[in-house]
Amino acid sequence: MARQGRSTDWGFPRWRGYGAGREAAPVRLCDRAGCDERGDCPAPKSPNSPDRWYFCERHAAEYNAGWNYFEGLDKEEAERREQAERGEASGFRQSSWAEWGGSGDGTRSRDELRALEALGLDPDADYEAVKKAWRTKAKLVHPDVRPGDEEAAKEFRKLQVSYEVLRAAEERREWRG
Numbered sequence: 259m260a261r262q263g264r265s266t267d268w269g270f271p272r273w274r275g276y277g278a279g280r281e282a283a284p285v286r287l288c289d290r291a292g293c294d295e296r297g298d299c300p301a302p303k304s305p306n307s308p309d310r311w312y313f314c315e316r317h318a319a320e321y322n323a324g325w326n327y328f329e330g331l332d333k334e335e336a337e338r339r340e341q342a343e344r345g346e347a348s349g350f351r352q353s354s355w356a357e358w359g360g361s362g363d364g365t366r367s368r369d370e371l372r373a374l375e376a377l378g379l380d381p382d383a384d385y386e387a388v389k390k391a392w393r394t395k396a397k398l399v400h401p402d403v404r405p406g407d408e409e410a411a412k413e414f415r416k417l418q419v420s421y422e423v424l425r426a427a428e429e430r431r432e433w434r435g
Contacts, residue, residue, distance in 0.1 A: 288314040370427050373420035385428045392421040 288297035295314035301321050303309040313321055328336040366374075371381055377391040396417050397403065404410040 286312050288312065288317055290314070290317040293317060367427070369423050373423040376416055376420040377424075385424070388421070388424045388428075392417060396421075 286297045287293070288295045289311045290297075290313055293314055295316070297312035297314055299313050299315055299318035300310040301313055301318050303311055311321070328339065331339070366381060374381055374383055374388070377388060377395065379387055379391055383391075396414060399407075399410040399413045399417070401407075401411050401414060
């Protein structure tokens with residue numbers, strides 16, 4: 259009988275975890291067709307349903323991008339749920355002063371996210387991208403370029419307000435250090 263080689267397992271639990279084995283661990287794959295990534299991000303199949311899809315992080319973000327969690331609720335119920343979610347995520351908000359995290363963790367206000375959306379930017383866009391997008395879009399709808407066009411003037415005001423919100427937020431971040 260041939261010897262299989264030397265093992266590094268000395269049989270004492272100190273060198274390996276209790277119950278550690280060499281069996282294959284089950285891995286759930288992403289439910290998106292054609293994706294071979296690990297699917298450990300649950301997403302609801304429909305509102306108020308216990309059934310879940312399990313996506314990889316990239317596909318979960320794509321799936322949730324158009325999801326409206328407050329659809330069908332009256333104003334009071336939507337505000338109550340929003341307050342509950344803010345209470346659960348207060349740790350992220352408290353750590354934002356140290357700028358530990360990126361976008362989506364409370365470092366950007368709702369107004370900033372709306373302004374970024376108006377400029378057509380991602381939530382993690384930097385200030386240079388904001389300036390570039392604002393200049394590009396403002397040139398197209400500026401009242402001097404399109405005089406007498408009310409829609410263009412309205413769009414220009416929206417872009418101007420969005421830029422001001424993001425500029426003020428950037429100044430606050432620079433002031434904090």
